[in-house]
Amino acid sequence: MFLRAITTLFLAHAPLVLSQTLTNPVVWQDHPDLDVFRIGRTFYYSSSTFAYSPGAPVLRSFDLANWEAVTHSVPYLNFSPANNYNLTSNSRAYVKGIWASTLRYRPSTDTFYWLGCIDGGKTHVWSSPGGNARANGGEVPTETWNWTPRPVIDKCYYDAGLFFDDDDSQVYVVYGNTQIRVAQLSVASNGDLREVRNQLVYTSSDMTLEGARMYKRNGEYWIWVTRPADAQFVLRANNPWGPYTRRVLVERIQGPLTSAGYAHQGGIVDTEDGRWFYAGFMDAYPGGRIPVVAPLTWGGDGWPSLVRDSANGWGKTYPIPVATTRKVNVLGPRVDEFRGSKLGPEWEWNHNPDNGKWNSGDGLVLRTATVTGDLFAARNTLTHRIVGPKSRGTFRIDVGAMRDGDRAGAVLFRDRAAYIGLHKTGNTASLVMVNNLNLVEGSWTTSSTGSVVATGPSVTGEIWLRIQADITPAFGTNTGRQAIFSYSTDGRTFTTLGPAFAMSNSWRYFTGYRFGVFNFATKALGGEIKVKSFAMELV
Structure with missing residues (x-):
C-alpha cells in the first residue's frame, strides 16, 4: 500500500502537463554532442554516452520544448576490444566509446542510420528499418525500433554529421578537426554504406573547428562547426564540395545558466512551417552538458542570426516553437x-x-x-x-x-x-x-x-x-x-x-x-x- 501511495505522491509532482513555453535548458539532464532533425511533425535528438550501454540515446519531441526518451541506436557496444566494453579481463572503457556521433533518417527505405567513430579508429554503423516513420508524421511505435549493426567503415569519421540530400540517393558525411572533410557514401540494396568519394572542403588556419553537421536550405549547403568550447561557426557553399565561406553564429554568448560554459556544438532544425531553431549544449558540471534551444532568423544576405534576449544573451525562455496536443513522457521526475x-x-x-x-x-x-x-x-x-x-x-x-x-x-x-x-x-x-x-x-x-x-x-x-x-x-x-x-x-x-x-x-x-x-x-x-x-x- 505504501508503494502505491508514494508512487501517487511522486507522480503528482511529475511534469504530466507539458510546458507551454520553450524554457532553457530544454532538458536539464546530461545529453551532449547533440544531433537534431525532423521527420514530418516529429523531432529527434541523438547524443553521446561513452562507455554506458545501451548507447546513443534517442529523444523525441513534437514541439522542441518537451522531450522524451524512446530508444537507443546502439543496443549493445559491439566495439573492439570487446573485453573493454564488457568489463572483463581487468579492462574497461570509461571515457571511450560513443562521442559526437550522428543520426539521420532515409525516407526512401524507411531507415534510421546511426554512425559513430569509436576510439579514433573505425566508424561503426547501426540502422533501424521498418518503423513507417515517413507515413506516420515521423512517429515510430516503441515495439518497431529494430536496431541492427551494419558493416564497419574502415575510416574514422571524427565528429561526424550524416546528411541525406533532397532525393536521398546522395548521402554525405561531414567530419574532421580543423580540416573539415566531406565523404560521399553509396547505399547498397541491402542498406549497407560504403564510401565512394572523399574530399577536403575547408581548412581552418586560425582556430580548432569540429563537431560538424551538414544541412541544405534554399539550394545551398551549410556546415555547422564548433570552436570548443565557446563558439559556433557556419560554413556556406553552393554545393557539398565547396568552396565554403565562414561566419560566426555565436561566440561566448551569455546565459541562460550561471556558472556554466557557453552554448556551442549543436545543430539546426526547421519546423513544418519553415522556421528554424539552433540547439546546442552548455558545460554545466557537475551535472554534465545540458541542451539549450533558441530560434534563428535569416538575413537578407542569407546568413542566420540567433534570436537573443534583452541582455543580448541566450534567452531563458522563448515562445514555444510548435503548438501541439501530442503528449510525451517528459524527461524528469x-x-x-x-x-x-x-x-x-x-x-x-x-x-x-x-x-x-x-x-x-x-x-x-x-x-x-x-x-x-x-x-x-x-x-x-x-x-x-x-x-x-x-x-x-x-x-x-x-x-x-x-x-x-x-x-x-x-x-x-x-x-x-x-x-x-x-x-x-x-x-x-x-x-x-x-x-x-x-x-x-x-x-x-x-x-x-x-x-x-x-x-x-x-x-x-x-x-x-x-x-x-x-x-x-x-x-x-x-x-x-x-x-x-x-x-x-x-x-x-x-x-x-x-x-x-x-x-x-x-x-x-x-x-x-x-x-x-x-x-x-x-x-x-x-x-x-x-x-x-x-x-x-x-x-
Whole structure:
C-alpha cells in the first residue's frame, strides 16, 4: 500500500502537463554532442554516452520544448576490444566509446542510420528499418525500433554529421578537426554504406573547428562547426564540395545558466512551417552538458542570426516553437517499478551488462556478476541521469538474498563517486556510507576503492536508499556541489548517513553525475538483490 501511495505522491509532482513555453535548458539532464532533425511533425535528438550501454540515446519531441526518451541506436557496444566494453579481463572503457556521433533518417527505405567513430579508429554503423516513420508524421511505435549493426567503415569519421540530400540517393558525411572533410557514401540494396568519394572542403588556419553537421536550405549547403568550447561557426557553399565561406553564429554568448560554459556544438532544425531553431549544449558540471534551444532568423544576405534576449544573451525562455496536443513522457521526475521485461530507455548500464545476471518484471533482480573489490570494475551497475537543478533519487531494495562478501546499494556514479549501501559479512548486512571512490584522470584506472566513513544498522529485508544531489552548475569554480545520502526502514522517515559529498566539476570525464544501483561480490557469485522501485523527484 505504501508503494502505491508514494508512487501517487511522486507522480503528482511529475511534469504530466507539458510546458507551454520553450524554457532553457530544454532538458536539464546530461545529453551532449547533440544531433537534431525532423521527420514530418516529429523531432529527434541523438547524443553521446561513452562507455554506458545501451548507447546513443534517442529523444523525441513534437514541439522542441518537451522531450522524451524512446530508444537507443546502439543496443549493445559491439566495439573492439570487446573485453573493454564488457568489463572483463581487468579492462574497461570509461571515457571511450560513443562521442559526437550522428543520426539521420532515409525516407526512401524507411531507415534510421546511426554512425559513430569509436576510439579514433573505425566508424561503426547501426540502422533501424521498418518503423513507417515517413507515413506516420515521423512517429515510430516503441515495439518497431529494430536496431541492427551494419558493416564497419574502415575510416574514422571524427565528429561526424550524416546528411541525406533532397532525393536521398546522395548521402554525405561531414567530419574532421580543423580540416573539415566531406565523404560521399553509396547505399547498397541491402542498406549497407560504403564510401565512394572523399574530399577536403575547408581548412581552418586560425582556430580548432569540429563537431560538424551538414544541412541544405534554399539550394545551398551549410556546415555547422564548433570552436570548443565557446563558439559556433557556419560554413556556406553552393554545393557539398565547396568552396565554403565562414561566419560566426555565436561566440561566448551569455546565459541562460550561471556558472556554466557557453552554448556551442549543436545543430539546426526547421519546423513544418519553415522556421528554424539552433540547439546546442552548455558545460554545466557537475551535472554534465545540458541542451539549450533558441530560434534563428535569416538575413537578407542569407546568413542566420540567433534570436537573443534583452541582455543580448541566450534567452531563458522563448515562445514555444510548435503548438501541439501530442503528449510525451517528459524527461524528469518519475517512478519506475520495473514492471516490464525490458528496462525503460532512461536507463543505461556502466558498460555492457551480463544479461544472465539480471531480470526485470516484478521488480529488478540484480544478481552478482563480478567478484571484485572495486565498484568501477563491477558489471551491471545500472545508472539514471540526474535531473537538475536539485533532485533526489530513492531506491527501494530488498537485500534479503545477499551473500557473505556482497556489496550493494545506491551510488552517485562518476569518476569520483560515493555510495550508501550494504556490506554483507557472514549473516549480517551492515549499512554503510562509502566515499572517495576515485579514478585517475586520464588513464581512468582506479586510484581508490573508497573508504567507509559512516555505518548504520544491520538490514535483513527492505531498505530505502536515497541520494539527494545538487547539480546546479558550478563549472569553472571551486565550489563542490553537495550530495546527501540517507536511508529509511519504512519509506517515510529518512536518516542521513555520513558527511555530505562534494562533487567534481571537472569536464575531463565528459559525462555528468548519475544515480545508480549496484550489486557485486567480493568473495563468490550467487547473491542477489531486488530493486522494487526507483523514484526521482525535484527538491
